[in-house]
Amino acid sequence: xxxxxxxxxxxxxxxxxxxxxxxxxxxxxxxxxxxxVQNPLRILYLDPRSFAALGSCAKLERLRRLTPDCxxxxxxxxxxxxxxxxxxxxxxxxxxxQANLWCAGDLHGLRQYQKKLTLDLGPDDASSAIxxxxxxxxxxxxxxxxxxxxxxLLAFLFWLIARLTGACQEGGPAALPARPVVPPCxxxxxxxxxxxxxxxxxxxxxxxxxxxxxxxxxxxxxxYLSAFDGIQIKSINAHTDPIGATDANKDLATRRAGFLxxxxxxxxxxxxxxxxxxxxxxxxxxxxxxxxxGDKRIWDACYEKFYLLARKKDGLVPLDDxxxxxRQGRPACSAGLISDSDEYAACARIxxxxxxxxxxxxxxxxAERFRELTSCLAPMRYAYFEFTFTGLHKx
Numbered sequence: 001x002x003x004x005x006x007x008x009x010x011x012x013x014x015x016x017x018x019x020x021x022x023x024x025x026x027x028x029x030x031x032x033x034x035x036x037v038q039n040p041l042r043i044l045y046l047d048p049r050s051f052a053a054l055g056s057c058a059k060l061e062r063l064r065r066l067t068p069d070c071x072x073x074x075x076x077x078x079x080x081x082x083x084x085x086x087x088x089x090x091x092x093x094x095x096x097x098q099a100n101l102w103c104a105g106d107l108h109g110l111r112q113y114q115k116k117l118t119l120d121l122g123p124d125d126a127s128s129a130i131x132x133x134x135x136x137x138x139x140x141x142x143x144x145x146x147x148x149x150x151x152x153l154l155a156f157l158f159w160l161i162a163r164l165t166g167a168c169q170e171g172g173p174a175a176l177p178a179r180p181v182v183p184p185c186x187x188x189x190x191x192x193x194x195x196x197x198x199x200x201x202x203x204x205x206x207x208x209x210x211x212x213x214x215x216x217x218x219x220x221x222x223x224y225l226s227a228f229d230g231i232q233i234k235s236i237n238a239h240t241d242p243i244g245a246t247d248a249n250k251d252l253a254t255r256r257a258g259f260l261x262x263x264x265x266x267x268x269x270x271x272x273x274x275x276x277x278x279x280x281x282x283x284x285x286x287x288x289x290x291x292x293x294g295d296k297r298i299w300d301a302c303y304e305k306f307y308l309l310a311r312k313k314d315g316l317v318p319l320d321d322x323x324x325x326x327r328q329g330r331p332a333c334s335a336g337l338i339s340d341s342d343e344y345a346a347c348a349r350i351x352x353x354x355x356x357x358x359x360x361x362x363x364x365x366x367a368e369r370f371r372e373l374t375s376c377l378a379p380m381r382y383a384y385f386e387f388t389f390t391g392l393h394k395x
Contacts, residue, residue, distance in 0.1 A: 041107070043098050044114045044124045045091040049084035050075060064099035065194040065382065068220065071095065090121055093220075097227065100191045109189065112392060113227070190234070193224060194384045197238070197256055203374065204244070204349075206255035214263075222267045230278045230390030236261050236285060238383035239292040241374070242299055242344035243319070245326040246290060253288030260383040261285060276393060291344065295380045300338050302376035303345065306369055308336055316362045318370035322346035 043063075051058050053075050057066060071092050080086040094117055101110040118124070200208050200217045208214035225231060238257040240249045261282055268277055291299070311317050321333045326346070331337050333347035350366050353359050 041102075041110075043095055043102075044117055045087050045121075046095060047084050047087070047125065049078070049080055050087055050092070053078035060099045060103055062379075064096050064103055064192070065196075065379075065384075066096055067194070067196045067199060068093035068096075069199050070196055088121075094121075096194075097224065100193075104189050104191055106189050109392060116392075188230075188388045188390055190386060190388045191228075192384055192386050193221070194382050195221070195260060196378065197381045197383055198378050201256065201259075204252065206252060206259055208259075218263055218267065221263060222270065222273065225267060225273065225276065227393055228387075228389035228391070229276055229393045230388075231276055232279045232388050233264065233282050234386045234388060235283055236264070236383075236385040238288050239295070239380060240288075240290050241377040241380040242291045243347050243349055243374075243377075245322065246328050246330070248326075249290035250288055253290055254285060256383045257285050257288055260385060264385065278390070291380055293342065296342055296344070298377065298380055299344060302373055303347075304338060306373040306376060307333075307347075310369055311336070314362075314365075316365045316369065318350060318366055318373045319347040320350055322348045 046058075054063070054071070055074070057063060057070075057074060068089055072089060075086055075092065094113075098110060098113065101107075101113060195217065200213050202209055208217070236257050238253040238260065240253045240256075242249065264282060267273060268280055268282075307317050307319055319333050322330070328346075330344060330346035333345045335345065337345060350363075350370055353363065
């Protein structure tokens, strides 16, 4: 019994050491520095008026997918005053990057990025900021420290009992060799970049509206990637709304993903990004799925508001039934079905009258409702790529 009593204190001590050694690996979810403890974690420069203007898009999962142009459009629809002035584009264009770092769990990187923003763009008005709760990762980190402390105290108690009882006198078990401290491996973080295709492409095309549209999107992408080091592109894809044939939407999404791939290659070839990419080889494209899984609720809401209610009101609906040979088993658009499944109604855009032909009564109303419907479906149409990085770029 004495040898067991002499060595049992090493068990909780070893567990406490393992908990402490796990600290570097959870550094990205560590608590903020002591000077920031009293300031809740927040998105920098996002005040209550801007938060209200974004509406449901202020949620982190949606904010991370917005482009500065989309944010500027949402902010332009709401009034601002002297107390809460409209934020500049330099400031609100940082919101998606901050939201991405937040959702990736990289709180340490978020703090460093916000310090850089404070130096470049000026401090935030903390008195008018939107406070957000600390994520669960920080609470788990505090629990880890408390557990390590409790195990250390338990080990000390067992060691004290062994010393008082003489269990560790000469002839007892030999001391265990010291555990080597293993340095932490480089932490690799993963982020998704989203490009709203409505700001770049015409409806139902995969080519940019003008050269200026392409240049603006390319410059935004280059500026976004300039904040990271050790970049490696993992996947490139795109999604569309469900209007039209399934195969046509898949083909359109694949072509738009290819367009984004070509844009990435041009950005990677610029001298200003030399050394930032760990791998300059881009992944091959895979067949896109058309609408993204999980976006069915967006379609249901827009379809009900602009199609079903319009049909009930005056019958001037913004969509036609897709031809039978293109439906591929999907229910007709005019069936008016909304289900919990991922099946979309087979709808087609209304036919545009040819030049010189007589416009049918009600066509202007239908055309305006189609414009409103496609605007409602804009969050379903985007191209994106996933990439990993090893740290923030030091300019």
